[in-house]
Amino acid sequence: MANASVTLPKANKKGWRDRREAVNAYVFMSPVIIGLLVFTLGPIIVSLFLSFTNYNLLNDPKWIGVDNYVKMYGERLFWQSLRVSAIYSIVSVPLGMTIALFLAILLNRKMRGIYTLRSIYYLPTVISGVGVAMLWRWIFNGQYGVINTLLRNIGIKGPNWLLDENYALIALIITSVWGVGGTMLIFLAGLQGIPVEINEAAEIDGAGKWAQFRYITLPMISHVTFFNLVLGIIGALQVFTDAYVITGGGPNNATLFISVYLYRHAFQFLNFGYAAALAWVLFLIVMVLTLFVFRSSPLWVFYESERQGK
Amino acid sequence: MTAVTRLFRTRTGQERLLGFATMSVLLFGALFILIPFFWMISTSLKKAGDVYIAPPQWIPVEPQWENYVTAVTRLNYGVHASNTAIIVFFVMIGTLFSSSFAAYGFSRLRAPGRDTIFMILLGTMMLPGAVTLVPTYLMFNSIGWVNTFLPMIVPAFFGNAFYVFLMRQFYITIPKELEESAMMDGATVYHIWWFIMVPLSGSILATISVFTFVATYNDFFTPLIYISDESKRTIAVALTYFQGSPRIGPQMHLLMSAVTMSIVPPIVLFIVAQRYFVRGIVMTGIKG
Structure with a gap:
């Protein structure tokens, strides 16, 4: 006590x-x-x-159960928007990451002018937005645009990019590649975190450049690759500005991204209930994909602390 | 011939060749990045009649500098620029204040549930904006904020997950001794935050500032859905009305003058504050 x-x-x-x-x-x-x-x-x-209601701002939300989701299932344009977003993500994310990694490796050396070059590659990411989207519209102009002018100089007749449903999405993918600078810099930071001694030791042991890349560089930056992949997927599934400004979703819905489809329903048709259902479907897709990437990461992502632990 | 084979054989020769090849690829890529800018400036200085001709003039014969004046007047560029400046200014204030303030709580003070809240916050970084879009719009609509700057500005005062994270990581690296001695002298945690932590975080605040500036300046979607009056549009939104408007027609040279002007502020900021951009990205990559 x-x-x-x-x-x-x-x-x-x-x-x-x-x-x-x-x-x-x-x-x-x-x-x-x-x-x-x-x-x-x-x-x-x-x-x-x-998402379980019918709501258009004028009346109170009316409970309609799963009708929005059923309607979505039968809607051709919904599947089209899924298709567009899927193709765009499947092509632009790996393509952008490969190019970004390639550039990062090239830029990861001491040379005169290397800082200027890095800045040039990063430049597009600070001005991404409507201005640049407007500029791309003009660049892709079928008759007077700079791309087709350059193609004509080497004897190729370029397509009418933005007005041709077979090429409009390709044009948007090219636009996305122009903005890989951010991904490139993140890779570069990862590359600079690899101790030089490891590559030197491997070289003494007779490992060639490719073997060093495959067995040292790739595993050592795998956490950065993981980060870029997650960000890339999330970003690609939400592209809006480029699609809205450059092609407006057309021609013939060839670039109708989920985000553009959702925008139309919410702010042009005032179908807020349907738009909310669309948002939830997008949310679930992003969640499943992110979870999948996270779950697969033990197979291919290598952490420093793990190595020290073993 | 022998000179070339020798170049391939010797080690320094290989290195030099590799350096040369690397430089060629990089310069070619840089061209791909820069040609659009060149094309933009070139078009912006052309006469109306010289825009739609093939093959194009790469360098305008008589640069029309007055295109810029015309674009500014026709587009009411000054109004849109000042709208953008107001929004960017308040968003920066709000983001800097809320991120550094909240990060102090997350890094230095213990409370039940603190780490859970932090994990939830980090989780929201992966959330597609679309999920919160409709209810947020309806909420702002019901309190009469649609067609004002408030939907852009007010959320900035309630923390940004990524910046709270960056600030917290930074505060963790600051030694606690400083705070402890201040505490002895009777300083409250609020004094410590304001008089010790904030002054020490100049460079990280600068990093957050440049990213916030660029993101807010370039933001298109938020002002697109919230602003309807022409006089309240930001530069980003105003540009999209420029080319389609019947008043102006497809005057590509004027549109390109406006686009050129619109990308000047972020480019200048990038040139001036480059190291803060790089620092932010390096931190992102390493933490990932």
């Missing part, structure tokens, strides 16, 4: 200090907590609810 009466005030004092620290912590975190509730978690739940 005597012991307890001595320790009790101390514990109380500590408890009081802890509580004060916790209160301060919540005050500091409050912008984030409020932001999460009001701008993220709340809207996620509301959008799930709206």
Whole structure:
């Protein structure tokens, strides 16, 4: 008892200090907590609810069960938008990452002018937006655009890129390659994190350049590759500005990305319920793909700490 | 011939050849990056009649500098530029304040549930914006904020997951001794945040600033859905109305003048603050 009466005030004092620290912590975190509730978690739940309703701003939301999802299933344009987004992602993400890695390897050496070159490659990412999209429209112009002019100089008759449904999506993929600078710099940071000694040791042991790349570089940057892949997938499935400005979803819906389809339903037809259902489908697709990449990562992503552990 | 074979044989020769090949590929790629800019500036300086001709003039015979003046007047460029500046300014203030403030709580003060909240916050980075889009729009609509700048500005004051993360990682590296001695002198945690942590985080705040500037300046979707008055449009939105408008018609030379002007601020920022861009990206890559 005597012991307890001595320790009790101390514990109380500590408890009081802890509580004060916790209160301060919540005050500091409050912008984030409020932001999460009001701008993220709340809207996620509301959008799930709206996806089961018919709502157009004029009347109250009317509960219609899974009708939006059923309607979506039978909608040709929905499948078209899935197809467009899938093709775009499957082509542009690996293509962009390969080119970015290739450039990063080339730029990862000491040469005169190398910093200027890195800046040039990164430049498109700081100005990505409507201006550049407008510029691409003009570049792809079938008759007077710079691409077809260059092609004509080497004797090829270029297609009417943006007005031809077989080429419009290809044009948007080319546009996306122009902006690989960000991915390239992340790869470059990864490459610079590889200790030079490893490659030197491998070279002494007689490993060729390709073997060094395959068995040293690729595993050593695999966490960066993983990061770029996750970001790339999430980004590619949400492309909006380019599709909206350069092709407007056309011609004949050849570039109708999910985001453009969703925008039309929400802000042109005011089908808020249907748009919310579309958003949820997109959300699930992104989640499944991200989970898949995360789950597969132990097979191909190599972490420094793991190596030290073994 | 022998000189070439010798170049292949010797080690330094191989290195030089490899260097040469690398440089050629890189220069060719740089050309691919730069030609669109060249084409843009070239078109922006042409006479209306010289735009739609094939083969094109690569360098305009008589550069029409007054195209820029015409574009500014026709597009009301000044109005859109000041709208953009107002939005960018407040978004930067909000982002810097909320990210650094919240990060202090996440990095230095213990509270039940703190790490769970942090994990949820990080999880939202992977959330497609589309999921919150419709309810957020309806919410702003119901409180009368549609067609004002508030839907762009206010959310910035409630933290950005990625920047909170960057700030937190930075605060963790600051030694605690400074804070402890300040605490002895009776400083509160709020003083410590403002007078010790914030002044120490100049470079990371600069990094966040440049990324926020670029993202907000280039943002198209948010102002597109929230702004309807022409006088409230940002540069990004105004540009899309420029070429289609019946008032102006497809005057590509003027459109390209406007586009050129629109990309000047981010490019200047990039040139001036390049190391902050690079630092931010390096941090991203390493943390990934």
